[in-house]
Every structure is written in C-alpha cells, then in structure tokens.
Amino acid sequence: MLDSLLRQEQIGQHMRTVxxxxxxxxxKSALFNRLAGRKISIVHDQPGVTRDRITAFCKLGNAxxxxxxxxxxxxxxxxxxxxxTHDAADVAIAGADVLLLVVDAQSGATPLDLSLxxxxxxxxxxxxxxxxxxxxAGLEPTVSDFARLGIPDAxxxxxxxxxxxxxxxxxxxxxxxxxxxxxxxxDNPPRLAVVxxxxxxKSSLVNAVLxxxxxxxxxxxxxxxxxxxxxxxxxxxxxxxxxxAGIRHRSKHNTSxxxxxxxxxxxxxxRADLCVLVIDATQGATSQDKKIxxxxxxxxxxxxxxxxxxxxVSGGREDRELLREHMARLREEIFFLPHAPAVILSAKTGENxxxxxxxxxxxxxxxxxxxxxxxxxxxxxAAVERQAPPMRSNRRLKILYATQVVQDDxxxxxxxxxxxxxxxxxxxxxxxxxxxTARIREKWEFPGxxxxxxxxxxxKRE
Numbered sequence: 001m002l003d004s005l006l007r008q009e010q011i012g013q014h015m016r017t018v019x020x021x022x023x024x025x026x027x028k029s030a031l032f033n034r035l036a037g038r039k040i041s042i043v044h045d046q047p048g049v050t051r052d053r054i055t056a057f058c059k060l061g062n063a064x065x066x067x068x069x070x071x072x073x074x075x076x077x078x079x080x081x082x083x084x085t086h087d088a089a090d091v092a093i094a095g096a097d098v099l100l101l102v103v104d105a106q107s108g109a110t111p112l113d114l115s116l117x118x119x120x121x122x123x124x125x126x127x128x129x130x131x132x133x134x135x136x137a138g139l140e141p142t143v144s145d146f147a148r149l150g151i152p153d154a155x156x157x158x159x160x161x162x163x164x165x166x167x168x169x170x171x172x173x174x175x176x177x178x179x180x181x182x183x184x185x186x187d188n189p190p191r192l193a194v195v196x197x198x199x200x201x202k203s204s205l206v207n208a209v210l211x212x213x214x215x216x217x218x219x220x221x222x223x224x225x226x227x228x229x230x231x232x233x234x235x236x237x238x239x240x241x242x243x244x245a246g247i248r249h250r251s252k253h254n255t256s257x258x259x260x261x262x263x264x265x266x267x268x269x270x271r272a273d274l275c276v277l278v279i280d281a282t283q284g285a286t287s288q289d290k291k292i293x294x295x296x297x298x299x300x301x302x303x304x305x306x307x308x309x310x311x312x313v314s315g316g317r318e319d320r321e322l323l324r325e326h327m328a329r330l331r332e333e334i335f336f337l338p339h340a341p342a343v344i345l346s347a348k349t350g351e352n353x354x355x356x357x358x359x360x361x362x363x364x365x366x367x368x369x370x371x372x373x374x375x376x377x378x379x380x381x382a383a384v385e386r387q388a389p390p391m392r393s394n395r396r397l398k399i400l401y402a403t404q405v406v407q408d409d410x411x412x413x414x415x416x417x418x419x420x421x422x423x424x425x426x427x428x429x430x431x432x433x434x435x436x437t438a439r440i441r442e443k444w445e446f447p448g449x450x451x452x453x454x455x456x457x458x459x460k461r462e
Contacts, residue, residue, distance in 0.1 A: 016065040016176045018058070019096035021120060023073060023112045026104040027132040030159035032069035035060065035169070055229060061169045065176055068096065073116060098126045098175040100168075101151065105134045105142045109149060117149035126175025129154040130168055135161055189231070189238040190412045192360065193272035195296070197288045200280040201308040204347035206230065206243040209357070237361070244268050269295050273413040274302040274360065274448070277337075281307045281326060281344065285333035293337050302367065302413040302448050303340040304359050305330065311346040341447050363448035367413050371404045371444055376418070383439040389432050397427040400458065417452045425455035 022028045036056035054069040093099060099120050103113050120127055131143045134156035143156045153171050157164035194202045210232060230241045269275055275296045279289050296303050307330060314322060323344060330342055341359050345352035380402050389397040405417040418440070422428065437451050 016063075017068060017096045018065055018098045018100050018172055018176070019068045019070060019093050020100045020102060021070060021073060021093065021116070022102035023110070023116060024071075026102045026107075027159045028102045029054075029069055031100075031102055031130060031132060031157070032056070032067055034159045034162060034165055035067050055231075058169070060165065061173045065097075065172075067100075093120070093123060093125075096125065097177055098128060098172050099123065100128050100130055100172060101149075102130045102132050103146055103149075105131045105139050105156065108142065109146050113146070114149060117151060121150060127151050127153070128168070128171050128175065131156050132159055134158050134163065188411075189240050190273040190364075191229075191240045191242055191271065192274050192276060193242040193244060193268045193301075194276045194278060195244050195269060195292055196278035197286065197292065200278045201347045202278045203243050205276075205278060205306060205308060205345075205353070205356075206241050208347040208350055208353045209241065242268050242272060266295060269301065270299050272301055273411055274304065274363065275299075276304055276306050276356070276360075277340070278306045278308050279330070281309045281313045284326075285330060290334065293334050297336055297450070300415060300450050300452070302363055302415065302450070303337060304356070304363065304448055305334065305337070305340050305342040306356060307342055307344045308347055310344045310351060311349050339441065339446065339448060339450060359448070364412050366444075366446050367416070367449055369416070369444065369446070370406075371416075371418075371440075373403045375443075376402050376404065376440075379439060379443055380420075380436065383436060387435060389427065390429060392427050392429075395424065395427055397432070398423040405454075413449070415450045415452055416446055417454060419454050419456060421456050421458070423458050425457050428455060 020028050020032055032054065035058040037059065038056075056067055056069075057064045058067045101117060101120055103109065117129075129146060129149060129151040131146055131154055134140055134143065135158045140156055143154055146154050155164055155168050155171055157168050159165075194206055196202050210230060230243070232239050232241050277289070277293055277296060279285055285293075293303075307326065313326070326344065327342060331338070334340070341363070343352060343356045343359055345356060347353065380399050384399060399420055399422055401421040403419055405419050407414055407417065433453055437453060440446075440451060
C-alpha cells in the first residue's frame with residue numbers, strides 16, 4: 001500500500017517541496033504556520049494533534065515553495081492512528097526535495113531525535129535541522145547539543161516568536177532545485193470545502209477524487225482535525241480541495257483540540273468558493289446536517305450536496321424508485337438550499353464521483369452567466385402583474401428598473417447580484433423577495449448559486 005502511495009504522490013509533482021519532520025510536540029505545526037504566514041495547522045500542547053499531511057506555500061524566500069506539515073514520527077501519542085500518521089509522513093518524505101527536521105531545544109537531543117536523524121540522512125535528500133523553541137538568548141548554547149545528530153545545518157529558531165526564520169528559509173533554499181518551474185501561486189485556484197458532520201465520508205470522498213490516500217480515513221469520529229488543503233487538477237482546471245474536521249454540536253466536543261478543529265472548519269466555509277456538503281445516505285439529513293447547511297447559507301456560498309454511502313443503501317442495485325425517494329426526502333429536509341444540486345454517490349466504490357465534478361463545473365459556468373437587462377425587466381414586470389406586492393401603509397412597492405451587477409471580484413463561483421431600483425425598499429417583505437427570486441430562477445436556473453437581490457430607493461427630490 002505504501003509503495004503505491006509513494007508512486008501516486010510523485011506523479012505530476014511540479015512544485016519544489018519541503019517536508020517538515022519531527023517527533024511529536026516539537027513545534028512542527030507552529031513552524032509550518034510561521035513559514036506559511038498564516039494559521040493553518042492546529043497548534044496545541046497535546047502531542048499527536050496533526051495526523052494528515054497539511055500543505056501550503058511559503059513565499060518568504062526568492063521563489064515560492066511548498067511546505068508539508070506531518071504528524072509526529074517515532075512514538076504513538078495517538079495509538080488509534082499511529083500507523084496511518086507514520087504512512088502519511090513517509091509519503092511526504094518520499095515526495096520532498098528538502099527535509100526539514102525539527103527538534104526541541106528545551107528537551108535536548110533525545111534518542112528518538114537521533115534515530116530519526118539517522119533515518120533521514122539515509123534518504124540522500126538535502127537535510128536542514130531546525131532547533132526550535134530557542135525563545136531567548138540563554139537557550140542558544142543548547143544548539144550545540146544537537147551536533148550529535150550529524151546534520152551540519154543546525155539553525156536556532158523560535159516558531160512562536162519568529163526568530164531565525166529568515167536564516168532558516170535561506171538554508172532550505174540552498175537545497176531546493178532551481179530547474180523546476182513552480183506553480184504560479186497568484187493563480188489562486190478556487191477552493192472547494194468538503195464539509196459535514198463526523199463520519200459521513202468527507203476524507204474518503206477527497207481520497208476518491210484524488211485517486212490516492214491523502215487524508216486518513218477511519219470509522220472513529222473526529223479523525224480529521226486540520227483543514228487539509230490539496231491542489232487537484234481536473235481536465236485542465238485546477239482546484240484546491242479542503243477536507244475539514246466533522247462539525248458536530250458544540251455540547252458534544254470532547255477536547256479543546258476538537259473545538260479548534262470545528263472552528264477551523266467553520267472558517268473554511270467562510271473562505272471557500274464552493275462548499276460540498278456531505279450527507280450520509282444511510283441516515284439522511286440530520287438536525288446537524290441542517291445546521292451545517294445553514295452555515296453555508298449564512299455565508300452566501302455556492303453549494304452542492306453529496307449524498308454519500310449510496311452503496312450501503314442500494315446494495316449495488318440500480319433502483320430508480322429508491323433514488324427518487326431519497327432525493328425527495330433530501331429536498332424536503334434541506335429545503336432552504338433548494339438551489340444546491342445533489343449528487344448521489346459512493347466514495348468507497350467510486351460510483352458517481354466524476355459526476356460530482358461535472359456538477360461543480362456546471363455551477364462554475366452558470367456563475368459567469370449574464371442576464372440581459374431588457375429580458376430581466378420584462379420578467380420582473382410579468383412577475384408583478386402575475387402577483388402584485390402586498391400593500392403596506394396604503395402603499396405598494398414599485399420596481400422601476402432592474403439590472404444584474406457586474407462584479408469586480410475575479411473569484412469563480414461568485415453568486416449573481418441583481419440591483420432593483422424601487423420607490424421604497426421598506427415596502428418589500430421577505431416573502432415577496434423570495435417570490436421574485438424564484439421567478440428569476442425559473443428563467444435562468446443558476447444551479448448551486450445563491451441569488452442576491454439588492455434594493456435601491458428612489459432619491460427624494462429637494
């Protein structure tokens with residue numbers, strides 16, 4: 001299994017890569033966040049918090065390079081996932097151009113550090129040693145203790161305070177190849193956040209899309225902790241898949257790590273371009289699924305629903321009646337996201353996984369659609385004639401003119417915005433706003449995209 005993972009990881013690698021390696025709780029994630037310039041990996045005193053490979057770009061040097069945060073190697077602070085965490089780290093090592101070994105200055109060189117250094121030296125890859133937690137000058141003499149590791153480039157750093165980071169980046173760049181063309185990080189591909197409650201198959205779906213075991217999968221709820229960003233290319237289009245921790249009710253959080261994980265997942269929804277809401281087909285939409293859908297609705301994000309584990313429902317049979325029943329029930333339960341198309345699939349068998357991408361591509365195309373101003377005004381006029389706005393204080397709303405707003409934001413999956421010039425915005429109740437939105441969707445559909453209708457009142461004459 002591991003050999004196949006290594007081969008898959010090396011196929012199509014275009015970016016110069018640095019793998020951050022070390023035993024648990026030496027500050028790998030803190031250093032990763034410092035190099036990335038933002039908080040991505042969860043940092044916590046509890047050992048074994050990081051399980052998956054977390055990737056980001058470091059732009060502190062002469063040219064961007066990819067950094068990979070890995071789980072602690074060499075001990076089992078998290079016995080349920082020890083083997084998977086070590087395998088993920090092995091894959092990162094195999095695909096890296098430079099290995100960055102992180103040790104703890106305050107703990108000194110441990111037997112585990114010595115063993116790990118020996119293993120990394122045998123890889124033949126350029127190796128840099130970061131002696132972390134040198135938070136003040138009094139700890140600098142302890143750096144010499146790590147000469148026993150046999151790594152000439154030993155640099156004192158403090159991930160917490162940002163000390164020694166410039167020198168560390170310079171040392172890393174010396175080992176990176178300079179004949180590869182890095183990704184254009186300014187390209188900023190769209191972010192697809194895979195969200196849902198625990199154990200619905202989010203990581204399995206990401207792995208099925210990628211065709212490799214990128215995220216650790218387990219029946220244990222809460223396996224994924226960080227928001228795992230993975231660059232993926234489909235038919236010439238590039239995406240960033242964000243696998244997130246399962247979001248469950250706050251009263252059921254067991255540890256502070258889980259609290260941080262859920263907070264990170266909620267923030268991922270806010271910074272995503274499109275959200276893939278994964279629901280367990282064997283259980284249907286639960287109250288927590290509805291709450292997550294509400295977060296997507298509140299954030300105003302494009303969305304698609306993935307009804308996963310269909311193989312457990314259908315037993316591998318093609319049953320159209322069963323399919324219609326599940327779709328009807330889903331629409332009834334998630335009624336406030338009527339625009340989100342649903343794809344019934346199985347991440348385990350791969351059934352309909354490609355259909356998910358064709359649906360996402362359809363949403364992208366509709367996000368670029370522009371309605372004709374004349375046609376839009378005729379549609380709204382007909383809608384008003386069909387059902388007039390209700391009276392308020394003996395006054396009635398009048399739509400004077402409407403147009404679709406041309407947005408300056410270049411990001412894909414931007415929801416359409418329609419500007420309505422009216423006599424008085426206060427005369428429009430939310431129920432009639434929903435009516436007008438429905439009439440627009442009847443004409444132009446806009447699947448997966450929430451519609452925004454903005455009102456502008458007529459200026460009062462002097």
